[in-house]
Amino acid sequence: MVKVKRRRAVISRDIYVACGSCEDVCPKGAARVIRGSYAEADASLCIGCGRCEMVCPAGAITMEVAE
Numbered sequence: 001m002v003k004v005k006r007r008r009a010v011i012s013r014d015i016y017v018a019c020g021s022c023e024d025v026c027p028k029g030a031a032r033v034i035r036g037s038y039a040e041a042d043a044s045l046c047i048g049c050g051r052c053e054m055v056c057p058a059g060a061i062t063m064e065v066a067e
């Protein structure tokens with residue numbers, strides 16, 4: 001049986017620019033801008049589709065293998 005590794009989005013607060021692009025494209029409502037200053041991806045909602053990573057103009061989002 002092949003085991004599929006889950007991925008999830010991780011957003012760096014150091015380089016995030018709060019543009020909201022991730023929030024706009026997230027199909028699960030997992031990526032959210034908080035108080036207009038930073039963003040986070042709720043790991044319990046994230047399905048690892050990678051859309052937020054593709055649209056982020058700052059390159060602040062990386063996909064990591066979920067534990």
Ligand code: SF4
Pocket residue numbers: 008009022025026027028029030031041042045046047048049050051052053
């Ligand atoms: S990887 Fe997909 S589901 Fe997860 S936060 Fe990014 S856009 Fe949303």
